[in-house]
Amino acid sequence: MFDSAVNSMMNISLAYGKTGLTITVPNDADVLTSRHATGLPDEVEAIRTALQHPIGSIPLRDTVKRGARVVIVHTDITRATPNARLLPPLLAELEHAGIRRADITLLNALGTHRRQSEAELRLMLGDFLVDNYRCLQHDAWDDANLVSFGETSFGHPVRINRIYAEADVKILTGLIEPHFFAGFSGGPKGVLPSIAGFESVLSNHGREMIGHPKATWGVTVGNPIWEEMREMALRTKPTFLVNVAINTRRQITGIFAGEMLAAHAAGCAFVGAQAFLPIRQLYDVVIATNSGYPLDLNLYQTVKGMSAALQAVRPGGAILMCSACNDGLPDHGKYAELLQEGGSPQGILNMLNCPGFSAHDQWEVQIQAKVQLQADVHIYSDGLTDEQICRALLVPIRDLGAGLEALQGRYGPRMCILPNGPETIPTLQPV
Numbered sequence: 001m002f003d004s005a006v007n008s009m010m011n012i013s014l015a016y017g018k019t020g021l022t023i024t025v026p027n028d029a030d031v032l033t034s035r036h037a038t039g040l041p042d043e044v045e046a047i048r049t050a051l052q053h054p055i056g057s058i059p060l061r062d063t064v065k066r067g068a069r070v071v072i073v074h075t076d077i078t079r080a081t082p083n084a085r086l087l088p089p090l091l092a093e094l095e096h097a098g099i100r101r102a103d104i105t106l107l108n109a110l111g112t113h114r115r116q117s118e119a120e121l122r123l124m125l126g127d128f129l130v131d132n133y134r135c136l137q138h139d140a141w142d143d144a145n146l147v148s149f150g151e152t153s154f155g156h157p158v159r160i161n162r163i164y165a166e167a168d169v170k171i172l173t174g175l176i177e178p179h180f181f182a183g184f185s186g187g188p189k190g191v192l193p194s195i196a197g198f199e200s201v202l203s204n205h206g207r208e209m210i211g212h213p214k215a216t217w218g219v220t221v222g223n224p225i226w227e228e229m230r231e232m233a234l235r236t237k238p239t240f241l242v243n244v245a246i247n248t249r250r251q252i253t254g255i256f257a258g259e260m261l262a263a264h265a266a267g268c269a270f271v272g273a274q275a276f277l278p279i280r281q282l283y284d285v286v287i288a289t290n291s292g293y294p295l296d297l298n299l300y301q302t303v304k305g306m307s308a309a310l311q312a313v314r315p316g317g318a319i320l321m322c323s324a325c326n327d328g329l330p331d332h333g334k335y336a337e338l339l340q341e342g343g344s345p346q347g348i349l350n351m352l353n354c355p356g357f358s359a360h361d362q363w364e365v366q367i368q369a370k371v372q373l374q375a376d377v378h379i380y381s382d383g384l385t386d387e388q389i390c391r392a393l394l395v396p397i398r399d400l401g402a403g404l405e406a407l408q409g410r411y412g413p414r415m416c417i418l419p420n421g422p423e424t425i426p427t428l429q430p431v
């Protein structure tokens with residue numbers, strides 16, 4: 001299928017791990033990238049301005065009082081939030097308002113993810129913050145450090161991190177990007193699931209919630225997952241939100257600070273206008289990534305990229321995910337175990353449909369199964385063995401050149417590439 005002539009081929013750089021990956025594809029392949037947003041020329045000044053002129057709120061320094069206990073929630077290592085650049089100006093604003101460093105806690109919003117090592121915390125936050133501020137990591141299983149907030153309107157009990165719940169000032173930070181079942185990240189997602197108890201994450205990400213037709217990319221209103229996140233976040237009375245948008249170079253392109261819902265809505269509109277890309281056809285073969293490091297740390301996270309690719313592939317077509325997965329499947333959590341227990345995409349859905357079934361990471365295998373029932377998924381990864389990929393019910397590819405030629409020969413010639421993975425969400429708009 002590949003013409004051997006040099007001018008019939010082109011090289012495409014993919015976001016892959018920390019180093020990137022170059023692949024060679026036919027010239028007639030479509031490369032789908034989101035609209036580029038220019039990085040802010042002075043990030044520190046832009047953050048300071050956003051804090052002093054917030055959306056739907058009075059300035060941050062006017063909302064805090066001397067002696068107040070402040071908790072700042074920040075995203076973990078699986079997110080590309082530029083914490084080391086975002087947090088220092090925020091902390092400086094608090095200190096200008098008379099808040100002592102000793103009264104500030106930086107809370108790593110792990111959700112149900114693994115704890116970060118000391119080295120990873122320093123990579124995320126920078127040495128100065130780790131050495132000069134109280135840095136804690138949320139534990140979704142630590143009953144002593146969870147506080148009940150009752151039941152949601154969906155009938156789900158919710159417990160939230162005690163340190164956050166008891167703080168005088170609660171600040172949520174994070175990154176706004178399209179999310180495959182919460183609509184967008186950021187905003188109320190900084191509370192649920194980020195600093196919630198395990199059972200709250202499990203119910204919010206339950207089979208029926210994940211299976212709802214509005215639990216998808218770019219949808220918040222009417223999406224039961226986001227609606228419950230919103231309900232619970234508001235119940236905790238967050239003081240202030242500071243969310244950012246970034247481009248493919250990890251430059252900050254927008255800062256959305258102020259009242260949680262108003263600031264988040266502004267950020268979602270900004271990000272959505274760039275990330276959602278109309279397409280006129282579905283493709284036989286879609287090559288995608290999981291946006292490179294740190295988002296492609298493991299195969300569990302890579303399901304997001306699969307879901308983005310699904311938006312562009314025809315029924316019965318093929319997806320090739322290029323994901324470094326240096327953290328493996330991973331070994332922690334139940335993702336790999338549930339895939340094995342289900343045994344096949346349909347077997348996974350049958351397992352999840354069993355009365356009373358509930359397990360950690362079931363949401364990720366549910367979405368992977370949904371993708372695989374519509375398209376065949378192949379994996380290129382330096383961080384996974386063929387045996388690991390097969391255990392995950394996927395097909396390994398080691399030789400990209402031969403692999404792509406074989407895919408086009410089997411599935412058809414129409415090919416597209418999502419070099420930045422779920423930073424670009426194709427949206428079918430037929431002529």
